[in-house]
Amino acid sequence: MKRELVICLTGIILLLRMFYSGYINNANRVRNHNPFRRSAVVENNHLHLTANSDNSPLLGKLSGINFQAVKRLKAILPLLKDNNDDGEVREKLQDAIDFISSVEAFAFSKSTPVSPLLTYVITAASKLDFQALHGEGKLRADLANVNNLAMITANGQVQLLQFLTRQVKAKNILEVGGYIGFSAFGMAEAMAPGGKVTTIEIEPFFCKFINDTAKERNVNIQVKEGAALSVLSALAKKGEKYDFIYIDCVKYEYSDYYKIIMDNSMLNREGILAADNVIYSGQAIAKKDKDGIALDAFSSMVAEDKNVRSMMLPCFDGLLLVQHNIPS
Numbered sequence: 001m002k003r004e005l006v007i008c009l010t011g012i013i014l015l016l017r018m019f020y021s022g023y024i025n026n027a028n029r030v031r032n033h034n035p036f037r038r039s040a041v042v043e044n045n046h047l048h049l050t051a052n053s054d055n056s057p058l059l060g061k062l063s064g065i066n067f068q069a070v071k072r073l074k075a076i077l078p079l080l081k082d083n084n085d086d087g088e089v090r091e092k093l094q095d096a097i098d099f100i101s102s103v104e105a106f107a108f109s110k111s112t113p114v115s116p117l118l119t120y121v122i123t124a125a126s127k128l129d130f131q132a133l134h135g136e137g138k139l140r141a142d143l144a145n146v147n148n149l150a151m152i153t154a155n156g157q158v159q160l161l162q163f164l165t166r167q168v169k170a171k172n173i174l175e176v177g178g179y180i181g182f183s184a185f186g187m188a189e190a191m192a193p194g195g196k197v198t199t200i201e202i203e204p205f206f207c208k209f210i211n212d213t214a215k216e217r218n219v220n221i222q223v224k225e226g227a228a229l230s231v232l233s234a235l236a237k238k239g240e241k242y243d244f245i246y247i248d249c250v251k252y253e254y255s256d257y258y259k260i261i262m263d264n265s266m267l268n269r270e271g272i273l274a275a276d277n278v279i280y281s282g283q284a285i286a287k288k289d290k291d292g293i294a295l296d297a298f299s300s301m302v303a304e305d306k307n308v309r310s311m312m313l314p315c316f317d318g319l320l321l322v323q324h325n326i327p328s
Helices: 002-021 023-033 064-079 084-109 116-126 130-135 155-167 182-190 204-217 228-237 251-263 280-286 290-304
Strands: 038-043 046-051 172-176 196-201 221-225 242-247 267-276 308-313 319-324
Touching: 064 084, 064 280, 084 155, 116 155, 116 182, 116 204, 155 182, 155 242, 155 267, 155 319, 172 182, 172 228, 182 196, 182 204, 182 221, 182 242, 196 204, 196 228, 204 221, 221 228, 228 251, 242 251, 251 267, 251 290, 280 290, 290 308, 290 319
Parallel strands: 172 196, 172 242, 196 221, 242 267
Antiparallel strands: 038 046, 267 319, 308 319
C-alpha cells in the first residue's frame, strides 16, 4: 500500500514539473488553439471566469495559486504603455493569463466527472447569499465579503482526496471544517464499505444542510456542531481514531489541531492527514498577517517533526500531506 501511495504522489509531482517546464513554450499555442481558454476578470477581490465550453460553477472557479497568479498578472496590464515595445509585452502577458486561466478547466475536462451528488452540493453553494443569511440570523459569522465558492475545496482537490481515501482504504474519516459538505461527501463516496465521515462545523445552517443531504442521499456522515478545537478535544478524550483526517478550518489554529491529533494518536498507523490552504494565496509565503504567519509556523513544525513524513503539494491552494514515519 505504501508503494502505491508513493507512486501516486510521485506522479503528481512529475505532472506539476511538466506543467511548469512546458509553460513558456506552450503559452502561445494554448492561447490560439485551446477551446478551454477563458477570460478572467477581477471584481471586488474575487475572480470571475467565463469559459467557452461550460459556465457551470464547477468550471468557474480557479483555486488559490492559479487565482493569485492571474490576479497579479492582470494587475500589470494597466501599467503597460500603448507603444510597440509594451504592446509585445502586453500580448505575451495576456498569453500567460489565458494559459493559467485555462489549465483547471482543461484538467477538469480530462478527469472523471464528479458525481451528481457533488454537483448538487456545489450548485447549492453557488446559490448561497451570505449577507441575506446573516441578516436572517441563520449564520453566526458575517460572511458578506466572502465568495461562497471560494470557501469550497477545489473539485480537483476533492478528487485527489478521494484517490488518497481509496488508497488507504479509509473506513473512519475526520474532517475539521465542513462548510457545506463538498469534501465530506466526496470522501464519503470513496471510503471503504461500512465507513463513516465525521465532520466538524460551527455554523448551524451548514450543519443542517449536510445532515439533511446525507439523510436524503443515504450517506453515512456524522456532523459534530461546534468550535473545532472544542469538538476535536472531545473526540480525542473519547479515544477516537481515524484512517484519514482532512483539515480545512481556522487557519491560525492548524498547529493546535495537529498537536491534539498527534498527542492523542488520533491518526492510525498507516493513515494520512491532509491540511488545505497551507500556501493560502501566498500569505504563508509572505508571512504578513496572522493567518500567514500561523500557517508558515504550522508547516515548519510538521516538517521538523521526526515522527512523521510530510510533503507539500504546490497546487490548488497548497495541500500538505502527512503520514507517520514508519521504518521500512
